[in-house]
Amino acid sequence: MAVIKAEQLTKTYKDGETVITALGGVSLSIERGEFVAITGRSGSGKSTLFHQLGLIDNPTSGSLTVNGTDALRLTEKQKTSFRLKNIGYIFQDYALIPTLTALENIVLPLLMAGVPRAKANEIAATTLASVGLEGRGKHLPNELSGGQQQRVSIARAISHNPALILADEPTANLDNESSLRIMGIFKNLRDRGITVVMITHENEYAKMTDRVITLFDGKIEKEERN
Amino acid sequence: MSILRVAFFIALRDTVRGNRWASALTVILITLTFVNLVIVGGVLVGLIESSSLANRVRYSSDILLSPPTSKAYIEQTPAILSLIARTEGVTNYVTRYAEPATITAGYKKQLNPKDTPDYARAIVAGIDLVRENALTGIADKIVEGRFLKPNEFGAIVLGSNLLYKYIPIDSPGLQTLDIKGVGEKVRLTVGGNNKELTVVGVIKSKVGEIDQRMFMNAAELRPLIHRNDLNVDEIAIKVTDDASITTVKAALIKGGADKFARIQTWEEAQPKFIQDIKNTFAILGNIIGSVGVVASSITIFIIVFVSAIVRRKQIGILKAIGINSNAIELAYAMQSLFYGVVGIGLGMAISFLIIKPYVDLHPINFPFSDGIIATTWPSTLARIAALFAATLFAGYVPAKLIVRKNTIDAILGR
Numbered sequence A: 001m002a003v004i005k006a007e008q009l010t011k012t013y014k015d016g017e018t019v020i021t022a023l024g025g026v027s028l029s030i031e032r033g034e035f036v037a038i039t040g041r042s043g044s045g046k047s048t049l050f051h052q053l054g055l056i057d058n059p060t061s062g063s064l065t066v067n068g069t070d071a072l073r074l075t076e077k078q079k080t081s082f083r084l085k086n087i088g089y090i091f092q093d094y095a096l097i098p099t100l101t102a103l104e105n106i107v108l109p110l111l112m113a114g115v116p117r118a119k120a121n122e123i124a125a126t127t128l129a130s131v132g133l134e135g136r137g138k139h140l141p142n143e144l145s146g147g148q149q150q151r152v153s154i155a156r157a158i159s160h161n162p163a164l165i166l167a168d169e170p171t172a173n174l175d176n177e178s179s180l181r182i183m184g185i186f187k188n189l190r191d192r193g194i195t196v197v198m199i200t201h202e203n204e205y206a207k208m209t210d211r212v213i214t215l216f217d218g219k220i221e222k223e224e225r226n
Numbered sequence B: 001m002s003i004l005r006v007a008f009f010i011a012l013r014d015t016v017r018g019n020r021w022a023s024a025l026t027v028i029l030i031t032l033t034f035v036n037l038v039i040v041g042g043v044l045v046g047l048i049e050s051s052s053l054a055n056r057v058r059y060s061s062d063i064l065l066s067p068p069t070s071k072a073y074i075e076q077t078p079a080i081l082s083l084i085a086r087t088e089g090v091t092n093y094v095t096r097y098a099e100p101a102t103i104t105a106g107y108k109k110q111l112n113p114k115d116t117p118d119y120a121r122a123i124v125a126g127i128d129l130v131r132e133n134a135l136t137g138i139a140d141k142i143v144e145g146r147f148l149k150p151n152e153f154g155a156i157v158l159g160s161n162l163l164y165k166y167i168p169i170d171s172p173g174l175q176t177l178d179i180k181g182v183g184e185k186v187r188l189t190v191g192g193n194n195k196e197l198t199v200v201g202v203i204k205s206k207v208g209e210i211d212q213r214m215f216m217n218a219a220e221l222r223p224l225i226h227r228n229d230l231n232v233d234e235i236a237i238k239v240t241d242d243a244s245i246t247t248v249k250a251a252l253i254k255g256g257a258d259k260f261a262r263i264q265t266w267e268e269a270q271p272k273f274i275q276d277i278k279n280t281f282a283i284l285g286n287i288i289g290s291v292g293v294v295a296s297s298i299t300i301f302i303i304v305f306v307s308a309i310v311r312r313k314q315i316g317i318l319k320a321i322g323i324n325s326n327a328i329e330l331a332y333a334m335q336s337l338f339y340g341v342v343g344i345g346l347g348m349a350i351s352f353l354i355i356k357p358y359v360d361l362h363p364i365n366f367p368f369s370d371g372i373i374a375t376t377w378p379s380t381l382a383r384i385a386a387l388f389a390a391t392l393f394a395g396y397v398p399a400k401l402i403v404r405k406n407t408i409d410a411i412l413g414r
Helices: A046-053 A076-086 A102-112 A117-130 A146-158 A176-191 B002-017 B020-060 B077-086 B129-136 B218-224 B245-254 B272-310 B312-320 B325-361 B377-403 B407-412
Strands: A002-015 A018-031 A035-040 A061-066 A087-090 A164-168 A195-199 A211-216 A219-225 B063-066 B090-105 B118-127 B142-145 B155-159 B185-190 B193-203 B213-217 B234-239 B262-265
Touching (some): A035 A046, A046 A195, A087 A146, A102 A146, A102 B002, A176 A195, B002 B325, B020 B129, B020 B377, B063 B245, B077 B234, B118 B218, B185 B218, B234 B245, B272 B377, B312 B377, B325 B377
Parallel strands (some): A164 A195
Antiparallel strands (some): B063 B234, B090 B234, B185 B193
């Protein structure tokens, strides 16, 4: 069953009189439990596609179904609620809330989902341990290394068991050892049946996924299975 | 419920671990605004309030009886005094004679009878020194010389407003004596009689009714004004602390005193313009305070707006990970509420535990009153409510503006 099904997704911007096409009709389907890399050069449209798939930006046209829901029919508030239940986000710059500890960063979306505080703490601690950060829960983000922050970000994304993990250049700011560790975590998630879509420009990591979709000028240039 | 819980979760940690300088700045701003609201308004009203209170303490006491409009004095005074003495709630009273008089100075040095003499017209009050001082304590307000002594004749105390050196204004309508004061011989003309008296003291109380008068022994004044029937011109009554002034007034009216005297509470006895000025200053205080609230709101708005703009990406990320926008807005509102509580709490502590008690002990020396800070709980609560509302508004609106933005625009800082 497809977790993501996009048909002719387009996104255009206006820059004065000029119309810029960031996505020029992308159609793709990503199955449950698949680990997919979206690659391409800078300006190829991969970040724009990422934002559409994550429902944080609206396409100009096309259709998008995520986890069986017609995503484009949702209101902004419904999209936020949908993201909370179905999507886990991992950002290139980790995007942790600086005033929350590692544990609290993970607890926050769980509280929003209505999980009781004690249970949320328990889940957060377990998830943090699953990414190798037991004992780091009370640290604020600025007390952690880049790799550790990214793992907290991953723990936050997976703590509520989403069907889909979207990762935007998750290894871009990390050393090789940390990056490999992150990739290992993603493979584990894939093995647990969670769909992982990763934007990357690093081929060596793209090759570790099940499938690589390469974009060029806002269109799919090629798809390769690894 | 989750929204409230998440908002509190974010707000608490943002407040405790966030930018402490911005928090401190916001709290200080609210504190100063509150102090400004209470103190400026309080001083303006207190300026008149203290004058009004001094008038009560030094002159009218709680209830003042004066002649009806058609009479020159209070008839049946002995019967009225008897009624006062047996009225429940009365703790003390004094009687006064008060007659228009002319006082002349320097007449012995006047070589040409056609020269204009140094004179002033004022009310001369004949008082029972001991009882008067016990009730009003006006002897404490002597600024030169001394007060009258019991059974002292040939002596007079002048109100400071009758002396040029205290009111150095040359105006055709204002008559003052250009004398040095204590020790000078003056001639009192009253009831068609002249009497030479020695100035033994000058009184300055900042109460117009006192400083515009001259005082002498009642026993010496009575024959000069041909008053042999014990009827007086003023009776000031002090009511016990637990008694109601209006109840005592009503008892006096019920006893028939109103047939021979105008009976006024201390508030009624004051000139209407005092109340008008008090109301005017209260309005001025509110206007100044409102400007302060608006200025403070704008500043808080800017602080929160800048803070929200700086954290625009964070707001976008919160939305991206599924945090409801209402929870984010509520978190900002809660932070503002916290700043409001702390700022107003500090403002109240500074105003009511430091400034007001200090000014009560050391009144501000204004030319016409000893200024106090007049506050009432309803007006203070109204100010608290206004400042809270302004703080909440200034905190919530910028957050709303940022949260309303498209999630991707917020994340990318567009």
